[in-house]
Amino acid sequence: MLSRKTREIAGVYTERYKAGWGTLGHxxxxxxxxxxGEGTSIDEACDAMADLVANASGIxxxxxxxxxGCGYGEAxxxxxxxxxxASVMAIDPTEVRVEVGRENAAKNGLSDVIRFQVxxxxxxxxxxxxxxxVIGIECALLFDTRRDFLREAxxxxxxxxxxxLADILLRKGADRDAYLAHVxxxxxxxxxxxxxxxxxxxxxxEAALADSGFTDVRIESITDRTLPHMIxxxxxxxxxxxxxxxxxxxxxxxxxxxxxxLGLEYVLVSARKPRSG
Numbered sequence: 001m002l003s004r005k006t007r008e009i010a011g012v013y014t015e016r017y018k019a020g021w022g023t024l025g026h027x028x029x030x031x032x033x034x035x036x037g038e039g040t041s042i043d044e045a046c047d048a049m050a051d052l053v054a055n056a057s058g059i060x061x062x063x064x065x066x067x068x069g070c071g072y073g074e075a076x077x078x079x080x081x082x083x084x085x086a087s088v089m090a091i092d093p094t095e096v097r098v099e100v101g102r103e104n105a106a107k108n109g110l111s112d113v114i115r116f117q118v119x120x121x122x123x124x125x126x127x128x129x130x131x132x133x134v135i136g137i138e139c140a141l142l143f144d145t146r147r148d149f150l151r152e153a154x155x156x157x158x159x160x161x162x163x164x165l166a167d168i169l170l171r172k173g174a175d176r177d178a179y180l181a182h183v184x185x186x187x188x189x190x191x192x193x194x195x196x197x198x199x200x201x202x203x204x205x206e207a208a209l210a211d212s213g214f215t216d217v218r219i220e221s222i223t224d225r226t227l228p229h230m231i232x233x234x235x236x237x238x239x240x241x242x243x244x245x246x247x248x249x250x251x252x253x254x255x256x257x258x259x260x261x262l263g264l265e266y267v268l269v270s271a272r273k274p275r276s277g
Contacts, residue, residue, distance in 0.1 A: 005195065053136075054135055057135050058270075059083045065135060068149065094118075121136070133163075134156065140165055153212070166269075168264060170264075228260070
């Protein structure tokens with residue numbers, strides 16, 4: 001059962017899909033990407049983000065993987081090809097994304113490995129110890145709430161299992177009130193779907209992971225490899241089009257600059273469920 005806020009967020013992404021918004025490259029990614037060098041394309045950056053987060057979880061051949069907030073399934077296809085897990089369960093609250101994800105897996109010959117279903121990361125419908133890895137890319141900030149998700153992730157992981165996330169936090173020392181007033185996800189929304197309970201600094205995140213039972217917690221800022229490069233990419237792409245698409249891309253770049261100024265911190269998170277205790 002999806003919460004009201006989660007249903008509303010799914011509704012926004014459904015409308016954006018219908019309008020043809022939300023993806024910039026040839027692949028249907030929806031994250032800021034991890035930019036590894038000069039000349040990196042948006043598709044390459046988003047593939048790199050998928051690899052980075054999967055690797056942070058400790059993924060390997062034969063693993064059973066749960067990906068939450070899977071979007072259109074591009075990341076699942078990327079890390080399945082690279083790391084050869086035995087199975088991937090990919091969930092998202094947005095039905096159209098799940099449908100496109102299934103089509104994407106089939107197109108890539110991976111329907112026997114990657115399965116998709118509508119689901120809520122805060123109330124997972126899987127038994128205890130069902131997965132070796134839990135992965136989430138740029139989605140936990142929207143969960144109602146992130147702490148509920150972390151408890152569920154710990155529950156469904158096997159002892160010794162790994163968690164890998166790309167997530168968005170508040171930079172240490174930033175003005176939280178100003179951030180809450182102006183930084184909204186989905187981007188460009190009016191703030192009605194924000195989850196203020198998820199807006200905190202890295203030390204609070206670390207404590208939330210520990211409270212959920214995780215150990216070996218690592219939270220690394222990768223801001224410099226993410227949003228600034230996406231801003232530059234948006235401006236490059238804006239120069240290639242005219243009219244409403246150009247206006248929308250330039251506006252997004254301007255909004256992202258403001259997010260950085262207000263204290264957005266992009267982080268790579270890894271943690272483990274203890275083998276015993």
